[in-house]
Amino acid sequence: MIPGRHAAAFRPPSGLANRHVQTLLPRLLPGPSLSLSREELPLPDGDVVELAWVEPAPADPAAPLFVLFHGLEGSVDSPYARHLLAAARERGYRALLMHFRGCGRRPNRRPRAYHSGDTADAHWLLTRLARRYPRAPRVACGVSLGANMLLKLIAEDADDALSLVGAIAIAPPVDLAACADTLTHGVARLYQRHLLGALKAKVAPRLAAGELPLALTPSRLARLSTLRDYDDAVTAPLHGFRDAADYYRRASAGPRLAEITTPTLVLHADDDPFMPPGLFDDLELGVGIRLETARHGGHVGFVERRDGRFASWLARRVAAQLDGWRTTLVPDPRRVSPSGD
Incomplete structure (x- = not known):
C-alpha cells in the first residue's frame, strides 16, 4: 500500500453493498436524540452564519472542540450530522455545526450564498472559537462540500495559524468539475x-x-x-x-492536497455515485493525510450491521479517531497522525 493510502475497514451488510442503497440508507437510520442551542455568529461583511451547539456542553472550558461543516444544502438535521455530533459529544467534545450562509433557519443578509471553496467563514469561526476557548484543542470535520472546503482551508493555513489538532474530511469532491x-x-x-x-x-x-x-x-x-x-x-x-x-x-481542493501537514483523515468510497472512479489516483497527498478508501459505501453512506441493527460505521470510525486524538492532546497533539480503527 502506498504511504498515506489505506484500505478502509468498512464492510457493508450482505445484500446492501450497492452504491445507491448505501447512499440512501442513512435516511432510514434512527437519528440520535440531540438537544441543541442556536447562535448567530456575525461575520466581518455584516452577514451571519448560524451555529448549532450540542447541549449540555462539557463544564470544563478546556474540553476539546469538534466543529462540523455540512454538505451542499445540508444542515444540523442531515442524517450524518446527528450521528457525528452525538459521537463527539459522547467522547467529551464540545460539539457544534456551522451552517453555511443561508442554510440555517433564516436567509442570510448579504447578496451572496456559499460554495465549495468558500473558506473565509470557517476560518473566521475557528479563530473566534480559539479566542473563546483558548485552552481547548480543536478538531474540524467536513462532509462532502464541507469536506472539500475544509481541505482547502487547511492547505491555505500554511503557517498553522488555526492550530487544529486534526481534521476529518468525509467524501470530499476534490475535483469539482469531474464530480459535476x-x-x-x-x-x-x-x-x-x-x-x-x-x-x-x-x-x-x-x-x-x-x-x-x-x-x-x-x-x-x-x-x-x-x-x-x-x-x-x-x-x-x-x-x-x-x-x-x-x-x-x-x-477544488485536489491540487492542494500535497500542501497539507495538519493530521488529516480522509474517508472515501470507490463507488461514490457523486464522484468519478479513481478520484484520488493521480493526486499527491501531503504528509499529514491518511486516506482511507472503501470499495463500497456510496456517498456519505457507510451503513453497517452492528448488534443486529443497521448503524453508522462512519460515526464509529470518526469516534475512534476522536478517541485517538483526545488521548494525545498533551503535551504535543500536532505530532500525532491519523490512525486506523
Whole structure:
C-alpha cells in the first residue's frame, strides 16, 4: 500500500453493498436524540452564519472542540450530522455545526450564498472559537462540500495559524468539475435533480425580490438543468468567478492536497455515485493525510450491521479517531497522525 493510502475497514451488510442503497440508507437510520442551542455568529461583511451547539456542553472550558461543516444544502438535521455530533459529544467534545450562509433557519443578509471553496467563514469561526476557548484543542470535520472546503482551508493555513489538532474530511469532491460531470450520467442524475431543486427553491424568492445582482430571470433559473448550469448562472457570478469552469478550478481542493501537514483523515468510497472512479489516483497527498478508501459505501453512506441493527460505521470510525486524538492532546497533539480503527 502506498504511504498515506489505506484500505478502509468498512464492510457493508450482505445484500446492501450497492452504491445507491448505501447512499440512501442513512435516511432510514434512527437519528440520535440531540438537544441543541442556536447562535448567530456575525461575520466581518455584516452577514451571519448560524451555529448549532450540542447541549449540555462539557463544564470544563478546556474540553476539546469538534466543529462540523455540512454538505451542499445540508444542515444540523442531515442524517450524518446527528450521528457525528452525538459521537463527539459522547467522547467529551464540545460539539457544534456551522451552517453555511443561508442554510440555517433564516436567509442570510448579504447578496451572496456559499460554495465549495468558500473558506473565509470557517476560518473566521475557528479563530473566534480559539479566542473563546483558548485552552481547548480543536478538531474540524467536513462532509462532502464541507469536506472539500475544509481541505482547502487547511492547505491555505500554511503557517498553522488555526492550530487544529486534526481534521476529518468525509467524501470530499476534490475535483469539482469531474464530480459535476459525474452527476449528469445514469442514476446520479436523480441526485443532481434533488440538489438542484433545493438550490433553486432557495434562490428563486431572493431573485424575484431583486436581492441578488444576477443577470438571470426567474424563468431562466427554472430552466437550468444541471449543477454546472447553476454554477455558471448563479454560483460563479455571485462569488467573483468568471464562470463554472473558473469556479471549479479555483475551488477544488485536489491540487492542494500535497500542501497539507495538519493530521488529516480522509474517508472515501470507490463507488461514490457523486464522484468519478479513481478520484484520488493521480493526486499527491501531503504528509499529514491518511486516506482511507472503501470499495463500497456510496456517498456519505457507510451503513453497517452492528448488534443486529443497521448503524453508522462512519460515526464509529470518526469516534475512534476522536478517541485517538483526545488521548494525545498533551503535551504535543500536532505530532500525532491519523490512525486506523
